[in-house]
Amino acid sequence: MIRSLAVISFIFLLLPALSFGAAKKHPPITAEQDCEECHDSQAQVWQDSKHGLMGVKCVVCHGDPNKNFVAKPTSKRCVGCHSEQVAGTAENHKMKQKNCWTCHNGHSLKPKSAKQDK
Amino acid sequence: MEFTRRQLLKFSAALAAASAIGLDLPLPKGIEAAEQADKWVKGVCRYCGAGCGVYVGLKGSKVVAVKGDKDNWNRGLLCIKGNFLAPILYAADRAKYPLLRKGDRFERISWKEAMDLMVSKYAESIKKNGVDSVGFYGSGQSYTEESYFISKVFKGGLGTNNIDGNPRLCMASAAVGYVTTFGKDEPMGAYDDMYHADCFFLIGSNMSEAHPVIFQIVNERKTKGKDVKLIVADPRKTLVAKKADLHMNFVPGTDLAILNAMAHVIVKENLYNKDFVGKHTVFKKMVNPGPPPKIEKVTWDDYVRFIEEYTPEMAEKTSGCPKADIIKAARWFAQSKATSSYWCMGLNQRTRGVWANNLVHNLHLLTGQICRPGATSFSLTGQPNACGGVRDGGLLSHLLPYGRLIANDKDREDMENFWGVLKGRINPKPGPTAVEMFRGFNKGDIKCLWIACTNPGQSLPNLGIYRKGMESKDTFLVVSEAYHPSRTSELADLVLPAALWVEKDGTYGQSERRYQYVEKAVDPVAEARPDLQVMIDFAHRLFKSLGREEEAKKIFAYKGTEDVWNEIRAASKGTAYDFTGMTRTRLKKAHGMQWPVPTEDHPGTVRRYTAKYGDVLVKKFDPQADDVSFYGAKADGNRATIWLRPHVGPAEPADAQYPFVLTTGRQLEQWHTGTMTYNVPELKRAAPYGFLEINPKDAQKLGVKTRDKVRITSRRGSLVMEAKVVDVPREGLVYASFHDPNKLINMLTIDAFDALSKQPEFKICAVRVEKA
Numbered sequence: 001m002i003r004s005l006a007v008i009s010f011i012f013l014l015l016p017a018l019s020f021g022a023a024k025k026h027p028p029i030t031a032e033q034d035c036e037e038c039h040d041s042q043a044q045v046w047q048d049s050k051h052g053l054m055g056v057k058c059v060v061c062h063g064d065p066n067k068n069f070v071a072k073p074t075s076k077r078c079v080g081c082h083s084e085q086v087a088g089t090a091e092n093h094k095m096k097q098k099n100c101w102t103c104h105n106g107h108s109l110k111p112k113s114a115k116q117d118k
Numbered sequence: 119m120e121f122t123r124r125q126l127l128k129f130s131a132a133l134a135a136a137s138a139i140g141l142d143l144p145l146p147k148g149i150e151a152a153e154q155a156d157k158w159v160k161g162v163c164r165y166c167g168a169g170c171g172v173y174v175g176l177k178g179s180k181v182v183a184v185k186g187d188k189d190n191w192n193r194g195l196l197c198i199k200g201n202f203l204a205p206i207l208y209a210a211d212r213a214k215y216p217l218l219r220k221g222d223r224f225e226r227i228s229w230k231e232a233m234d235l236m237v238s239k240y241a242e243s244i245k246k247n248g249v250d251s252v253g254f255y256g257s258g259q260s261y262t263e264e265s266y267f268i269s270k271v272f273k274g275g276l277g278t279n280n281i282d283g284n285p286r287l288c289m290a291s292a293a294v295g296y297v298t299t300f301g302k303d304e305p306m307g308a309y310d311d312m313y314h315a316d317c318f319f320l321i322g323s324n325m326s327e328a329h330p331v332i333f334q335i336v337n338e339r340k341t342k343g344k345d346v347k348l349i350v351a352d353p354r355k356t357l358v359a360k361k362a363d364l365h366m367n368f369v370p371g372t373d374l375a376i377l378n379a380m381a382h383v384i385v386k387e388n389l390y391n392k393d394f395v396g397k398h399t400v401f402k403k404m405v406n407p408g409p410p411p412k413i414e415k416v417t418w419d420d421y422v423r424f425i426e427e428y429t430p431e432m433a434e435k436t437s438g439c440p441k442a443d444i445i446k447a448a449r450w451f452a453q454s455k456a457t458s459s460y461w462c463m464g465l466n467q468r469t470r471g472v473w474a475n476n477l478v479h480n481l482h483l484l485t486g487q488i489c490r491p492g493a494t495s496f497s498l499t500g501q502p503n504a505c506g507g508v509r510d511g512g513l514l515s516h517l518l519p520y521g522r523l524i525a526n527d528k529d530r531e532d533m534e535n536f537w538g539v540l541k542g543r544i545n546p547k548p549g550p551t552a553v554e555m556f557r558g559f560n561k562g563d564i565k566c567l568w569i570a571c572t573n574p575g576q577s578l579p580n581l582g583i584y585r586k587g588m589e590s591k592d593t594f595l596v597v598s599e600a601y602h603p604s605r606t607s608e609l610a611d612l613v614l615p616a617a618l619w620v621e622k623d624g625t626y627g628q629s630e631r632r633y634q635y636v637e638k639a640v641d642p643v644a645e646a647r648p649d650l651q652v653m654i655d656f657a658h659r660l661f662k663s664l665g666r667e668e669e670a671k672k673i674f675a676y677k678g679t680e681d682v683w684n685e686i687r688a689a690s691k692g693t694a695y696d697f698t699g700m701t702r703t704r705l706k707k708a709h710g711m712q713w714p715v716p717t718e719d720h721p722g723t724v725r726r727y728t729a730k731y732g733d734v735l736v737k738k739f740d741p742q743a744d745d746v747s748f749y750g751a752k753a754d755g756n757r758a759t760i761w762l763r764p765h766v767g768p769a770e771p772a773d774a775q776y777p778f779v780l781t782t783g784r785q786l787e788q789w790h791t792g793t794m795t796y797n798v799p800e801l802k803r804a805a806p807y808g809f810l811e812i813n814p815k816d817a818q819k820l821g822v823k824t825r826d827k828v829r830i831t832s833r834r835g836s837l838v839m840e841a842k843v844v845d846v847p848r849e850g851l852v853y854a855s856f857h858d859p860n861k862l863i864n865m866l867t868i869d870a871f872d873a874l875s876k877q878p879e880f881k882i883c884a885v886r887v888e889k890a
Contacts, residue, residue, distance in 0.1 A: 031806040059800035067799040080201035083185035
């Protein structure tokens with residue numbers, strides 16, 4: 001009983017985590033500004049990747065910095081081409097696979113067994 | 119709602135704790151788009167002619183997501199545009215109500231008022247000036263049912279061929295190229311050939327931006343395949359050119375010399391396939407351009423004499439492409455196990471577009487690199503249904519459905535009988551083509567024009583003169599559009615709000631003869647209506663006004679798209695297109711079907727003109743053939759034609775006064791005239807506006823750097839754009855896309871067109887560039 005109460009208390013402590021807040025804001029940028037101007041190293045990693053070659057640009061994951069920016073994208077950004085894999089992570093209620101970036105590096109999208117990048 | 123990694127960790131801990139006590143916490147909203155959708159509806163991407171299969175995700179009555187169809191040819195992949203399809207339906211500038219021009223503004227009216235006005239204008243004009251005083255300008259973005267039906271109304275019902283469409287601007291040269299070489303339109307091959315080819319010859323195709331999913335497969339083959347060669351012939355160092363084993367860079371408009379020189383090398387080095395040439399080809403040349411052109415059959419020896427002058431040295435001198443590159447390309451083309459060619463607007467949008475198409479086909483016929491897996495001559499397409507609706511369905515002003523021609527007596531009689539209209543109803547004279555139609559509208563020969571699902575106020579060449587015609591008060595312009603204002607609807611007298619993409623159902627046919635059904639997923643926004651519904655309503659009302667109500671009831675007796683589709687299938691029966699077996703039920707289940715599909719148990723045809731690889735129509739049309747038969751060319755004994763087409767340059771080459779060549783094209787993130795893609799914040803961010811690409815050496819001479827404003831001027835117009843100095847266009851060439859509605863690059867382009875296809879030369883005109 002005491003153990004159960006402790007667990008329930010633990011859950012209540014963590015419940016605020018479920019109130020997922022708005023995405024981190026990006027400073028306003030002009031139409032002329034490219035992501036590369038400030039994020040050169042990330043852009044270079046992306047550019048050299050398969051997604052870079054295919055033109056899956058920054059906006060696919062991060063949105064428009066002025067309108068719907070997402071600092072840390074969720075797997076829903078990957079559904080367009082990788083719906084089965086995304087569904088696989090979503091259906092796994094044990095959350096062993098949390099999202100695409102659990103196993104893939106941020107901007108190269110290579111498996112994490114490959115060389116790390118920013 | 120977004121979901122950060124930190125929040126995920128917290129939730130994970132909470133979930134683990136909850137599990138320990140038997141609680142079942144729901145997954146947080148927003149974790150994955152797959153969960154946001156309650157239902158997925160099968161469809162096709164709204165954009166280019168690649169025709170990627172998609173699933174449209176619905177939450178209640180709203181489209182919330184799109185994902186690629188893994189069981190379709192695109193293997194679930196989408197390009198950046200396809201990923202962001204959902205927002206196009208909910209753009210702020212969707213046309214929601216019929217609008218009537220009142221001076222400089224538009225006033226909302228009812229559908230009844232709109233249709234009454236439109237019908238009265240058309241009826242009045244027909245009664246006063248005859249049927250050739252009215253017209254229709256359609257689109258490679260309309261569904262097949264829409265294009266077929268409106269073509270029947272005009273050609274079979276009214277008896278006028280004043281009906282053409284925007285595929286005249288993008289792929290008419292490819293269509294006429296196929297017809298003149300093989301007897302019938304459309305490619306013989308399929309995307310599947312990419313998996314079998316070990317040599318890719320790309321000319322006039324920037325597939326890395328215009329057809330990204332196709333590029334992905336080519337790149338995959340290049341990366342993973344053993345000894346796969348990629349040749350790219352293009353005056354720009356596009357991304358695909360940078361990936362190539364051989365980039366053939368040349369002066370724009372000189373590629374006919376290069377193609378003939380490749381044939382020269384193939385013949386001189388004895389790399390041609392004597393058996394194939396002997397069995398399956400004839401030779402022809404045009405002795406008089408006409409009209410009508412006078413054609414003469416010639417011999418192999420005549421052909422060899424013809425290509426004698428096209429030495430690699432001569433081609434290098436003409437084109438600037440090194441002769442070593444030409445020789446290497448010819449050898450790779452001929453000696454590879456299987457060579458596939460791909461081209462697009464770079465060949466088609468030319469005053470010699472048909473000839474350029476013929477010369478690519480020549481290379482395949484000479485080498486026998488055709489009609490087997492990996493060996494094919496393939497025209498890529500710009501719009502999702504230019505092939506299915508406008509080419510195959512016969513909307514263009516010289517066509518009737520499924521390979522039939524207006525100018526052919528028997529074809530007209532066939533369709534008059536099939537449509538149940540009076541003998542002689544179909545006008546034997548082909549109607550005006552796109553540019554000719556707008557010239558006619560300018561002059562007032564055409565007094566009422568209905569434009570549907572396209573934006574010629576931005577996409578026509580030499581735009582300034584045609585925009586003046588469109589805004590004239592002396593004529594009546596109706597525009598059916600999903601967005602308002604577009605650069606065309608802003609000129610209209612009457613705007614009809616159109617249902618868009620999955621707000622209606624219908625059939626799309628993409629580049630590889632694959633027809634796909636797009637299911638209706640949501641209701642149209644506000645008062646928007648499907649174009650087919652408006653067309654059927656218009657036809658009945660107009661015929662009633664003309665005293666032909668009973669006839670309309672008979673020939674336009676449709677309740678919905680499936681009725682029209684069933685008639686379309688019947689119209690294809692017995693033709694080289696035969697897809698009688700492609701029922702709506704089958705299309706709903708299938709991930710596209712490739713015609714011919716002559717029976718309801720036929721699986722579809724991946725490769726045409728080859729019995730060995732599954733084309734059952736070979737035996738029907740050419741029972742004696744053991745494998746390959748170009749049965750569309752019955753008059754030539756089921757043989758394809760190798761053409762003697764000399765090199766001829768562009769209509770307006772660069773000169774001292776206008777020293778640069780301007781070429782126009784596409785950007786990855788934008789599509790057509792941008793009405794859809796500029797409405798997607800992510801795409802607008804990635805490619806916010808049009809710019810002018812300038813070679814660094816030219817920029818240095820001009821004293822221009824990136825982001826400087828430059829004035830670009832042709833004989834027809836002038837425009838200030840931002841410069842992008844980049845080593846992509848060759849020296850002497852500048853490049854701009856045509857997407858940006860605020861930078862109308864077509865004010866500068868030339869409306870000279872190909873004598874055979876009537877397709878304008880968007881790709882080449884002379885300009886001068888100066889710092890603004």
